[in-house]
Amino acid sequence: MSLELSLLIGLIVLLVVGLVIWRRRAKPGMPAMPASSVESAPIEVVAEDPKPASFFGALSQSRSIWNTGIRSLFSSGFDATVREELESVLLSADVGVDTSDWILETLEARAKAQGVSDPEGLHAALKEILFEVLEPAEAPLAVPHATSPFVILMVGVNGVGKTTTIGKLAHRFQAEGRTVLLAAGDTFRAAAVEQLRAWGQRIQVPVISQDPGADSASVLFDATQSAKAKGIDIVLADTAGRLQNKSNLMNELEKIGRVLGKLEIGAPHEVLLVLDASTGQNAISQTREFMQVIRPTGLVMTKLDGSAKGGIMFSLAREFGLPIRYVGLGEQAVDLQPFDRRAFIDALFGSAA
Numbered sequence: 001m002s003l004e005l006s007l008l009i010g011l012i013v014l015l016v017v018g019l020v021i022w023r024r025r026a027k028p029g030m031p032a033m034p035a036s037s038v039e040s041a042p043i044e045v046v047a048e049d050p051k052p053a054s055f056f057g058a059l060s061q062s063r064s065i066w067n068t069g070i071r072s073l074f075s076s077g078f079d080a081t082v083r084e085e086l087e088s089v090l091l092s093a094d095v096g097v098d099t100s101d102w103i104l105e106t107l108e109a110r111a112k113a114q115g116v117s118d119p120e121g122l123h124a125a126l127k128e129i130l131f132e133v134l135e136p137a138e139a140p141l142a143v144p145h146a147t148s149p150f151v152i153l154m155v156g157v158n159g160v161g162k163t164t165t166i167g168k169l170a171h172r173f174q175a176e177g178r179t180v181l182l183a184a185g186d187t188f189r190a191a192a193v194e195q196l197r198a199w200g201q202r203i204q205v206p207v208i209s210q211d212p213g214a215d216s217a218s219v220l221f222d223a224t225q226s227a228k229a230k231g232i233d234i235v236l237a238d239t240a241g242r243l244q245n246k247s248n249l250m251n252e253l254e255k256i257g258r259v260l261g262k263l264e265i266g267a268p269h270e271v272l273l274v275l276d277a278s279t280g281q282n283a284i285s286q287t288r289e290f291m292q293v294i295r296p297t298g299l300v301m302t303k304l305d306g307s308a309k310g311g312i313m314f315s316l317a318r319e320f321g322l323p324i325r326y327v328g329l330g331e332q333a334v335d336l337q338p339f340d341r342r343a344f345i346d347a348l349f350g351s352a353a
Helices: 003-026 035-040 063-076 080-092 097-114 119-133 162-175 190-203 216-230 247-261 282-293 312-320 341-349
Strands: 150-155 180-183 234-237 270-276 298-302 324-328 336-338
Touching: 063 080, 063 119, 063 341, 080 097, 097 119, 097 312, 119 312, 119 341, 150 162, 150 247, 162 180, 162 190, 162 234, 162 270, 162 298, 162 324, 162 336, 180 190, 180 216, 216 234, 216 247, 247 282, 270 282, 282 312, 298 312, 312 324
Parallel strands: 150 234, 150 270, 180 234, 270 298, 298 324
Antiparallel strands: 324 336
């Protein structure tokens, strides 16, 4: 084959391929996009939704127990059978025996005194009783500007989410215009220190820590001294997870309270006991143990979304009368929110707007 013929065949092939490509691009609904427009097309940036989770959304799994389950019981008034069935519902919702008995006795007495026997009236009466039970629990944490640094000691057993709660609290205080310092007082677990440092980097706050196995009280003392010298508003102090059957760890927690007291600034100013709401009545025994060693001034209920049934809130409020400062309603930093008893009750019974 001559060179001229080869070139001619190659040219024909190129023309055929070009024609096919041109036809495909020219089809309706398949416009060709110039290369320059692809390069200059803006990149869509999807930011994290800053909207915090709501009580109504977080308690969606609990609503079937509190709303549907209870509402259907009152169709025949409030007799011995209904009371027994209602008790079963309350217990299944983690309310606990003692608090369930008190709620039922109060409901029965109020229904008789007010002559209430219709389903809607009984349902409304129960909601109001539960709302009253939570009265001591609704007391948001107020950090006075005059107290600097304001030291918040975070305590609780392993796995309840103390370190994550510290990070979320620091984020919250920053949003309020406060300066924050984190103290890595959980020296028993290197992972806890690293987790706290990660939070510090994420939200750009300083973290005071020492080598693993260091004295926790010493770490928190140094951190508070540093915050005082630098004019930092709030110190959030982590501690090791305290198992209620480990007396040596409880003694260490008591030592932390004594050592911080030597700074003569009234520290710790707040002791927040972190509880996992999904553990139900186990939170009661944990609170009792901590009350014997270092009296908490407030509670933080984590994991209220998901598997938590909500009833433990009523038992805690009635037995201890401690304020529930914050509740965890989701994974985002903004999902740690002050406790609102009306929003909580409305979400349980499905009556939120």
